[in-house]
């Protein structure tokens with residue numbers, strides 16, 4: 097059974113275990129309070145229920161043992177806390193309560209029979225609480241809170257089951273529980289304090305991220321300076337309406353009035369200069385816009401997704417710049433050193449802004465002539481529930497898009513997933529190769545025929561093939577999205593999904609690491625936005641309380657990413673591509689990726705070479721997950737940022 101299935105089964109079982117013990121205790125108490133003869137049948141039912149509870153408890157132990165095989169991260173709190181709290185009273189119930197219920201002995205034995213059953217029920221409920229409150233690593237606060245409630249409940253129950261009961265005991269019991277919880281929270285250190293930039297203390301006095309800029313055209317100079325091409329673009333954030341061919345539509349935010357924004361197509365080696373202007377509506381009217389006052393409407397930035405630009409050009413509000421408010425502008429500059437397929441999007445309120453349209457495509461053509469005569473860039477994006485495709489920056493379509501290509505033409509389709517969910521791609525009618533992943537060429541890309549591809553949110557695949565005489569069909573999910581040279585339609589690809597981590601020929605990978613770090617992803621109770629809430633967490637904490645990994649320039653870092661939750665997380669470290677080392681212990685070919693999809697139960701190991709100093713955002717590219725806490729910084733020693741989350745800066 098896969099780890100993901102074991103995680104799901106475990107979640108069902110811990111509810112079943114709690115229900116079974118609660119039912120057993122309830123039935124037993126009823127039977128024990130009835131006269132000896134009349135209660136006999138009820139007590140036998142309680143005995144049967146007890147046996148069933150023992151069986152489901154044993155099942156949960158077995159499932160936990162199975163999960164332990166996938167790694168300690170999946171079971172730490174279960175083995176140390178959740179299971180002992182139910183297994184120990186379950187064993188006592190089997191030894192003490194079960195024989196007595198079967199014998200029918202009742203009079204005077206209520207306390208000794210019912211107490212272990214009730215405690216087993218409390219233990220099982222405490223196990224559910226563990227799942228909500230505690231992630232990995234197990235925290236003293238969470239463990240103390242669960243233990244205190246369990247102990248208080250058990251103590252009060254022992255008292256209430258005793259001979260002398262009075263209403264006063266009830267109040268004492270309630271008081272004990274409240275005191276226990278308060279004590280537990282105090283021992284646990286209470287809620288962690290929110291800090292906006294933990295990396296401020298990391299490097300002491302150092303260089304500001306603001307100084308890590310791209311080259312200015314005037315400063316380019318040098319022997320090659322005279323031949324340098326500067327490509328200038330202006331992107332204006334403004335409202336627009338998206339009309340879908342099926343009849344639907346959406347009020348959008350756009351760059352230059354179009355969604356997706358313009359395709360920025362440059363050549364490797366070009367200096368790219370982009371002026372961002374914000375002409376989105378102002379909350380307080382034109383006066384406020386003129387004053388450039390912060391938080392006066394929807395702020396905008398541009399993040400170059402997958403392009404490892406100098407830190408100051410990375411477009412993250414509160415980290416590398418302030419959000420650009422309506423009426424304001426900002427200039428980005430970077431040299432297009434790497435050829436490939438990329439995209440850009442706003443990083444201010446990104447979980448709202450990107451789905452709403454503030455994105456576009458960036459293609460860097462190689463300096464040497466490309467072998468393909470046909471080269472098209474395809475953006476996948478969902479407007480609400482409508483999946484759409486845009487070809488070469490044209491208006492998106494939720495119907496089948498048609499394209500005509502000359503047979504025999506060497507063709508490259510650059511597929512960009514600008515959505516917040518992964519998509520399964522199928523290309524049929526022609527054998528093809530994945531020539532590039534996340535912008536980088538794949539060495540030794542083998543030919544695929546009928547195979548399907550899993551593309552992470554934010555990820556890109558370049559698919560290359562020679563256009564056949566017949567038609568070619570691209571499907572996204574179950575949807576026929578692009579038909580080349582119809583009207584005949586080939587059957588959709590239905591082959592197995594390619595394991596992208598094992599595609600291409602093996603790359604030379606680092607075998608020595610200067611640092612190791614583990615990110616355990618989960619959904620758990622954590623403080624986010626100043627309040628405890630069910631958050632998407634990394635190592636049990638949510639933004640801004642996730643500690644900042646600090647690296648030194650030149651270090652090679654091994655990052656282990658463990659997903660112990662039930663959601664898929666496309667992890668996206670800014671400013672770097674990581675080399676995939678392994679997935680679930682299976683060695684990878686070492687492809688370089690900037691967005692990698694960690695499915696439930698998976699363990700990925702990736703290598704990051706710290707070669708781009710800065711303070712970098714690192715987050716889940718399911719942007720709703722980022723907004724729910726799954727984002728943090730990766731900082732370089734000696735690099736500080738003058739920006740923070742005040743003034744309306746809000747990256748998620």
Ligand SMILES: [Cu+2]
Nearest residue numbers: 665716718721
């Ligand atoms: Cu996520």
